[in-house]
Amino acid sequence: MYRVPAHRSIEIEAFLIETYGMGSLKWACCGWDSAGVYGDFGFPALTEIDRDLSGFITMFASGEIIDPITNDVRLELDRSKIDYFYIRIDLMII
Template sequence: MNSILKYILLSSTVLIFGFSNKFVNSKTELKCNLLEAYAITHKELEFVKCEEVKNSQIIYRATYRVRGNKSKIVEDFLKENYGMGNLKWACCGWDNAGVYGQFEHPEFEKIDPYCSAVISMFASGEKIDKSKNTINLEHDRDKIEYFTVTVELIIT
């Protein structure tokens, strides 16, 4: 599912369709590690990558990861500091059930007055056993190798 459709389905506040990054103020250069540069991060969050998103209301997506056995600590941190929802088991993994965390920063306003960062956290509970060609579900979050945290800089 593409990112725009995801936000339309999960948030009734999305009104912009087909946003193009060509409207972003080229004089504003953002640092990729969005949490470290513009907010606060947790020591258990490992920065993985950052990517610019083209032809979307999402401008940048920073990806982090946290070990499963530390995921509850990071979940609590994101809930307390950014208002992210509780992680819930759904179908085949954990996610924040459409209740995203959010933060703003004066640098984001230079891009657009409606620019802010949205935070989500998730993990697949699927464990693939290649030797038996089976997929099992791991419900114990401590046994999941990594959870992913994304911070998306969006214009709403």
């Protein structure tokens, strides 16, 4: 898993959509995610291991933050105010 600062999240999201076909990030429940639309990739080195081996990419961030004034947990809808977004890469045999 990779961690990226929020100020770069829009740029990185655009790259993952364009390069790997990941879905656009949307607000759902308590954070940002690609709504189940994973990017995918295949490399010859992967299929040499197993012809059904593929890679999937998703990006997400929790919108739950601790309010510095009240110390309560609250939801932050402004993605630029979230500290980090995460990129997860999974290898799967399908």
